[in-house]
Amino acid sequence: MGQLTPPATISDFQAQFTRDFVYGSGLETVRDADIQAALNMASSVFNPALFDTTPVGVLPNITSEAMICYLNASAHFLVTSLQAIGGLGKVGKGVFSQGEGNITNKGVGGVSVALDYPSSITDSPVLFQFAKTTYGQAYLQVLSTKLVGNVGAVLGETEGLPTNRMF
Secondary structure (H helix, E strand, O other), X not given: OOOOOOOOOHHHHHHHOOOOOOEOOOOOOEOHHHHXXXXXXXXXXXXXXXXXOOOEOOOOOOEOHHHHHHHHHHHHHHHHHHHHOOOOXXXXXXXXXXXXXXXEEEOOOOOOEEEEOOXXXXXXXXXXXXXXXXXXXXXXXXXXXXXXXXXXOOOOOOOOOOOOOOO
C-alpha cells in the first residue's frame, strides 16, 4: 500500500490557514464538516509517496512537505465546494481564491488579460482543476517537481531477448 496520507486534522487545517477563512458553526462560516469533507476529497487525489515527511519548522509550528501539500489540496477542494454553492457571503478571503496563470497578454481600454498554464497541467484530467485556486496552484508548485523524471535510452543488441517482452 505504501505511505499513508498525512494524518491531517481539522485543527491542522485551521492552523495552516489562520487568516484565510472565517471558521465557525454558522452557515456563513467555514464549518468543521466543510473542512473534513475537503480533507476527505483531497485524499482521493493525493499521492503521499511523492512528498517528504521530514519534519520542518519549529514548535509550535512543526509540519512537513507532505502535510503542507495535503492541506493545500484540501483548501483547494474546500474553496471549490464553497464556490459551487454560491459562497458564504463576503467573509474570509480564502473563499474568493482565484488562481492566475502566466500572463500572456494585457489590455487597457477594454481591460483584458490573457492567462496561460503549462500544457502538462491543462492537458491532465486530474491536474487542470488545481489551476482554479491559489491553494491548488501552491499544491501544483510542489507536485509538478515530483512528476518530472529522468529517462534514458540504451543502445545495444537485442538478440536472445524475447520479442514480446516490454521494459
